[in-house]
Amino acid sequence: xxxxxxxxxxxxxxxxxxxxxxxxxxxxxxxxxxxxxxxxxxxxxxxxxxxxxxxxxxxxxxxxxxxxxxxxxxxxxxxxxxxxxxxxxxxxxxxxxxxxxxxxxxxxxxxxxxxxxxxxxxxxxxxxxxxxxxxxxxxxxxxxxxxxxxxxxxxxxxxxxxxxxxxxxxxxxxxxxxxxxxxxxxxxxxxxxxxxxxxxxxxxxxxxxxxxxxxxxxxxxx
Numbered sequence: 417x418x419x420x421x422x423x424x425x426x427x428x429x430x431x432x433x434x435x436x437x438x439x440x441x442x443x444x445x446x447x448x449x450x451x452x453x454x455x456x457x458x459x460x461x462x463x464x465x466x467x468x469x470x471x472x473x474x475x476x477x478x479x480x481x482x483x484x485x486x487x488x489x490x491x492x493x494x495x496x497x498x499x500x501x502x503x504x505x506x507x508x509x510x511x512x513x514x515x516x517x518x519x520x521x522x523x524x525x526x527x528x529x530x531x532x533x534x535x536x537x538x539x540x541x542x543x544x545x546x547x548x549x550x551x552x553x554x555x556x557x558x559x560x561x562x563x564x565x566x567x568x569x570x571x572x573x574x575x576x577x578x579x580x581x582x583x584x585x586x587x588x589x590x591x592x593x594x595x596x597x598x599x600x601x602x603x604x605x606x607x608x609x610x611x612x613x614x615x616x617x618x619x620x621x622x623x624x625x626x627x628x629x630x631x632x633x634x635x636x637x638x
Contacts, residue, residue, distance in 0.1 A: 450622075450637045451484045454611075457624050457633070458577065463570050463608035465546075466583040467594055471497070473613040473620050474583050477637055478542065479507050489513045490530055491540045492546025522554050529566070535574045541569055543582035546603060547596050559601060566604050593629060613637075 433441050458464050458481075468474045474498065482489055491513050494581045499517055501507040514533070516528045533539060543549060549562055582604070586595045594603055596611075610625040624633040 427522060438555050450635055454481075454622055454637065457609050458581070461607060461609045462608065463566070463604075464579065464581045465603060465608050465610045466581060466584065466613065467586045467603075467610060467625075468613040469585060469587060469597065470615045471585070473615040474545075474585075475489065475501065475507075476620055477613055477622070478544065478583065478609045480637065482510055482513060482542075483508070485512070487512075488537055488541050490514045490533060492526075492530070492541070492543045492549075493517045494552065496544070498544055503596060516554065522551060527568075531568070531572050534569070534576055534578050536576075537575050539573075539578045541573065541578065541580045542568070543569075543580070546582045546584040549582075550596070550599070550601060560621045561570050561611055562606055563606075567606065570606075590611065 431510070437485065448484050448523065466474065466477065468477075479501075482491075489510070489512055491498065493515060494517075496517055499515060502509050502515070516526050516530070529539065534541065543566075546562070549565070552556060553561060564578070566582070572578075584594075584603055585597045586594045590596050595601060596603060598610050612623045612625055612631075614621045614623060618638070619636065620638040622635045623631045624635070628631040
């Protein structure tokens with residue numbers, strides 16, 4: 417019974433993702449305008465946090481952003497979901513994307529390579545996801561370690577006019593704000609643009625979150 421339920425959930429996930437990928441291949445004018453409107457916020461700071469509680473929304477948003485970005489993209493796929501979608505041809509393969517799937521063993525080598533890439537060329541670095549980056553390490557002070565890696569990438573990105581974007585599966589806790597789901601860890605605490613993706617039926621909306629945690633703008637992406 418449990419295996420049957422997992423199979424049903426997986427099929428549902430794949431069906432919805434395929435629907436979003438078809439939207440990527442046939443973008444309408446409103447979708448193009450949505451990403452264009454989103455860029456004024458995505459370009460506001462060097463670092464952007466893409467928060468969501470729905471994996472379909474994250475996958476569709478990142479896919480559409482990549483499809484409509486001319487700047488070279490460095491994609492750190494810690495969750496291995498995007499790589500799987502591309503390899504299975506559920507999402508289009510973009511020649512503009514340098515795709516990495518870091519593990520604990522090769523993380524330092526990949527990080528050095530990425531830092532050099534950022535210095536040599538203006539790029540967009542996508543970290544998918546912050547949850548996955550945390551899971552790469554164990555022991556104490558993981559939060560400080562992850563924060564240090566993010567700040568290093570941001571520092572180097574500023575040198576070349578690049579930008580860094582990380583996705584996070586989150587939930588909102590009263591009096592604590594946004595925390596990673598399900599661990600409850602706090603997201604990176606620094607100056608950045610925060611957006612939250614909301615999915616309603618087949619539509620995805622991007623909410624821009626202000627410093628006081630209030631929504632300052634809402635943009636339809638799909």
